[in-house]
Amino acid sequence: MRCSQARRLLSASLDGELDARRQTRLRDHLGLCAECRRFGERLRACHARLQALPLPEPSSGFAARVMSAIPIVRRPGRRASWLSILRPARVAAALLAMICGAMAARSMNGTPTGQATAGGSSVEQPYARWFAALPEDSPAARYVALLGAVEE
Numbered sequence: 001m002r003c004s005q006a007r008r009l010l011s012a013s014l015d016g017e018l019d020a021r022r023q024t025r026l027r028d029h030l031g032l033c034a035e036c037r038r039f040g041e042r043l044r045a046c047h048a049r050l051q052a053l054p055l056p057e058p059s060s061g062f063a064a065r066v067m068s069a070i071p072i073v074r075r076p077g078r079r080a081s082w083l084s085i086l087r088p089a090r091v092a093a094a095l096l097a098m099i100c101g102a103m104a105a106r107s108m109n110g111t112p113t114g115q116a117t118a119g120g121s122s123v124e125q126p127y128a129r130w131f132a133a134l135p136e137d138s139p140a141a142r143y144v145a146l147l148g149a150v151e152e
Contacts, residue, residue: 001029006036014047092139099143 006029012018013026030037
């Protein structure tokens with residue numbers, strides 16, 4: 001063990017924080033190194049003086065002042081966290097991802113995305129029925145119109 005390691009471990013030893021293996025290694029080093037042994041004796045004397053000092057009594061209201069200085073952090077409840085998920089941008093992004101996923105699955109099944117279906121629309125009939133009920137200015141309807149323009 002090096003002297004620098006022994007000196008760091010001396011304080012932990014005085015506080016009773018060392019395991020048996022480290023305590024044995026420290027004791028062996030102190031048996032061989034007179035300088036670390038003197039340092040340990042001075043540290044023990046200082047520790048004993050500090051332990052002998054009386055503990056100061058806190059002033060009245062100390063605990064209340066400390067507790068009032070701690071900021072209160074309120075976490076949103078379950079309801080608030082679920083509502084934050086349903087923000088319009090996130091819903092639009094999820095809808096876009098679902099449509100892109102459906103189109104990718106359709107193209108992997110061998111149907112080209114630009115191929116017209118039996119109804120003459122470039123958008124597959126089930127999707128056309130889903131979006132037909134939406135207002136024309138909705139993001140989904142605009143996306144379907146954009147897909148039609150890109151596919152043509």
